[in-house]
Structures are given as structure tokens and as C-alpha cells.
Amino acid sequence: MIGNDVVDLLQSRQESNWQRTGFLEKLFTADEQQAIKQDIHPEIMVWLFWSMKEAAYKIYNRQTKLRAYIPKKLICKILSNTNNYITGMVTCDENVYYTKSTILNDSIHTVAVSSFDDLNNVIEIKKIRIFKDQYGIPYLRNLGAKIQDVSISHHGRFEKVVTII
Secondary structure, eight states: OEEEEEEEHHHHHHHOOTTSTTHHHHHSOHHHHHHHHHSSSHHHHHHHHHHHHHHHHHHHHHHHOOOOOOTTTSEEEEEEEOSSOEEEEEEETTEEEEEEEEEOSSEEEEEEESSGGGGGGEEEOOSOSEEEOTTSOEEEEETTEEEEEEEEEEETTEEEEEEEO
16 A cells, blocks of 8 residues: 655745644654754654655555544654665554655655555656545546555645555
């Protein structure tokens, strides 16, 4: 299963004041808040963790068909940080999701998968032949049948559509 999230950093600066009182406490666990406060770029950590939570939530929603606002139940952990991307893990109840995030000057893009091995099998595709089921969950369609999970994310100037090959 797959999920993804993209954050337009310029738009997030206009729309969200992450430094306001209560913002971090409302969305992030104590450990996540500590990681944000200790990081050299706290704003980037805020949106990285948010992107990880959103991408993982899309899988959780696909699995459970439940819509809920549960940011503090989605617990983020950074596994590795290279020059090209950051890998992480998000847990929610007994579910574990693996993430891979790319941070650019103006955006953060995170993909989440339910199997760690799938992290290297995610590709970006064009938004064609996509339909949503009765729960609003997107699929790639081929001759009328749903054939493949896809995840769609858009924020500000960016839109990403991904699937697992």
C-alpha cells in the first residue's frame, strides 16, 4: 500500500504559523517536539514530520476506511538521513509504515509504504486513468477495473501522484 504528501514550503509559510502557542503540542508527540526544537532547521522538521504523518495516514485510511484527525497517534521516527533523502518510520496503533522524504529548497515530498522493501519501488506517474472509490481512495484504472493503488497529494504549486511498481 502507498501514501504520499507534498508540502509547498512557501505556501506553508504564508498559511501556517508553526511557532504560535499550542501548534506543536496539538500535532506532535513530546519526542517529535523535542526533535523539532533541537534541529538546526526546526521549520523543516515541522513540515517533514507533518508530511510523514500525512503520507502514512493515507495508508491507514486505505486499510481501515476510517477518516479521523489523529496526528498525535501517528508517531514519527527518523531512521536515516543521507544527502538525497530521509528514511523514516511512522507507527499508528499496531501498524508500521515506512517513509522516504525528499527535501528541496521549496518543497518536501514524502512517500509512505506498508512494506520497507517497497520504498525503492515507488514511481511518480501522470494523473490519468485515476478514479476514487466510495471512500475517496484513489486507484489507477485500466479498462474499467481498479488495478493499482495510487496516492495523490497537492499543496500550493505542487502535485504528486505515485504508485508502487
